[in-house]
Amino acid sequence: MAAFSYLWTADTYAMFYRHILKPLLFALRIERAHRTVLLLLRIVGLLPGGRWLLRKCYAADHPALEREVFGRRFRNPVGLAAGFDTGGEAFRELSALGFGFVEIGTVTPRPQQGNPRPRVFRLPKDNAIVHRIGLCNRGLERAVAFLRRPHDGVLVGCNIGKNTTTPPEEAPADYLKLFRNLYEYADYFTVNISCGNACTEGGSHAREQVLRILEPLFDFRRGQNQYRPVMLKVSPDMSDETIDAITDILIETPLDGIVAVNGTHGREGLRTSLTALDKIGSGRLSGAPLARRAVEVVRRIHERSGGTYPIIGVGGIMSAADARAMLDAGADLIQLYTGFIYEGPGLVRDICRALIADAERAAGEPAPARAAEESGQHAEAPEASGPESAGAVSGSRAEEGRSPGSGQK
Numbered sequence: 001m002a003a004f005s006y007l008w009t010a011d012t013y014a015m016f017y018r019h020i021l022k023p024l025l026f027a028l029r030i031e032r033a034h035r036t037v038l039l040l041l042r043i044v045g046l047l048p049g050g051r052w053l054l055r056k057c058y059a060a061d062h063p064a065l066e067r068e069v070f071g072r073r074f075r076n077p078v079g080l081a082a083g084f085d086t087g088g089e090a091f092r093e094l095s096a097l098g099f100g101f102v103e104i105g106t107v108t109p110r111p112q113q114g115n116p117r118p119r120v121f122r123l124p125k126d127n128a129i130v131h132r133i134g135l136c137n138r139g140l141e142r143a144v145a146f147l148r149r150p151h152d153g154v155l156v157g158c159n160i161g162k163n164t165t166t167p168p169e170e171a172p173a174d175y176l177k178l179f180r181n182l183y184e185y186a187d188y189f190t191v192n193i194s195c196g197n198a199c200t201e202g203g204s205h206a207r208e209q210v211l212r213i214l215e216p217l218f219d220f221r222r223g224q225n226q227y228r229p230v231m232l233k234v235s236p237d238m239s240d241e242t243i244d245a246i247t248d249i250l251i252e253t254p255l256d257g258i259v260a261v262n263g264t265h266g267r268e269g270l271r272t273s274l275t276a277l278d279k280i281g282s283g284r285l286s287g288a289p290l291a292r293r294a295v296e297v298v299r300r301i302h303e304r305s306g307g308t309y310p311i312i313g314v315g316g317i318m319s320a321a322d323a324r325a326m327l328d329a330g331a332d333l334i335q336l337y338t339g340f341i342y343e344g345p346g347l348v349r350d351i352c353r354a355l356i357a358d359a360e361r362a363a364g365e366p367a368p369a370r371a372a373e374e375s376g377q378h379a380e381a382p383e384a385s386g387p388e389s390a391g392a393v394s395g396s397r398a399e400e401g402r403s404p405g406s407g408q409k
């Protein structure tokens with residue numbers, strides 16, 4: 001019995017995904033595999049003790065993993081990125097797989113079918129995915145119905161976007177409708193301006209377009225007695241100048257932080273053959289090939305904003321080393337999508353274990369930031385990867401007194 005429980009460790013669950021579940025799921029078309037996983041998770045969630053069991057198998061809890069970001073306490077800094085649970089149907093089960101938070105959406109006001117299938121493709125040679133889903137989701141009403149259920153301590157971000165058929169000049173009304181109606185159910189919001197259908201990927205009008213969307217949200221929030229942080233999600237295809245312009249919005253307005261990045265339209269440096277890529281066609285590329293640009297964008301935002309605003313780093317995190325690189329670049333929290341598809345929930349656990357090990361290793365010696373301070377140098381203090389990362393507190397508008405009560409659900 002002892003031998004059995006020794007063998008049946010967390011690594012066994014990771015291997016179960018890699019060697020049994022993943023081959024089965026990868027034998028299905030990716031959208032069918034995705035629906036199957038959501039269905040299985042919901043079934044497990046309905047079983048008595050189901051979520052408890054998932055947590056037991058996959059979640060790594062440790063004080064060194066905890067983060068305080070924009071007035072919310074995160075169990076760990078590894079979140080699930082938008083696009084996996086678009087309607088919020090399984091956020092509690094997904095959290096039980098070890099995620100410190102789950103970003104649902106993109107939710108649009110009305111349900112939409114998205115683009116014709118097939119529209120999501122695996123690129124196994126590149127550990128990547130290409131998709132042109134077109135924000136397929138079941139709309140605001142369904143999302144509210146799912147989010148009304150008890151959150152049981154799970155931190156939920158809500159990613160919002162406009163309907164494809166909404167003309168750009170009416171986009172602010174779509175965002176405001178979503179924000180108003182979801183306000184009480186989300187712990188933070190992500191405004192998706194880098195979606196295929198809105199959008200503002202560059203050009204000299206980026207600032208005005210973004211402000212037209214954000215300002216009504218800030219006005220609405222001022223009238224509420226609970227504070228909900230608003231993040232802005234950016235595209236890796238934005239020029240550096242546009243990224244700087246967006247960072248300046250972060251500094252100059254009540255915007256709380258940035259989620260960087262969405263998938264790219266670029267196809268540079270892939271192992272997948274040109275013929276295969278031509279056959280797949282257009283779409284956003286996510287996964288390993290995105291990692292370098294994602295880290296670059298996060299570092300740029302972090303440096304320009306002086307390291308004082310929350311950044312969620314996402315893009316190409318496929319290993320604990322990738323997670324460290326993202327945190328070292330200045331991300332306060334990170335998210336996974338493609339890494340979760342290729343590695344399963346074991347990846348969340350691997351990252352958490354690596355962060356615990358980093359914190360424990362560093363506990364006995366001066367942290368880099370502290371060492372730099374002691375030697376009289378200015379330290380940029382990457383909050384996340386040394387012992388500072390344990391229970392790290394990251395800049396929050398809420399802490400600046402703009403939050404009339406940022407109570408957590």
Ligand SMILES: Cc1cc2nc3c(=O)[nH]c(=O)nc-3n(C[C@H](O)[C@H](O)[C@H](O)COP(=O)(O)O)c2cc1C
Binds near residue numbers: 083086106286315
């Ligand atoms: C199939 C798929 C659907 C996605 N849908 C959305 C979405 O609805 N909204 C959004 O903001 N990002 C969406 N994303 C982007 C992810 O949230 C993430 O930003 C991107 O995939 C980069 O992270 P990764 O390399 O870990 O996958 C989607 C990604 C994939 C692969």
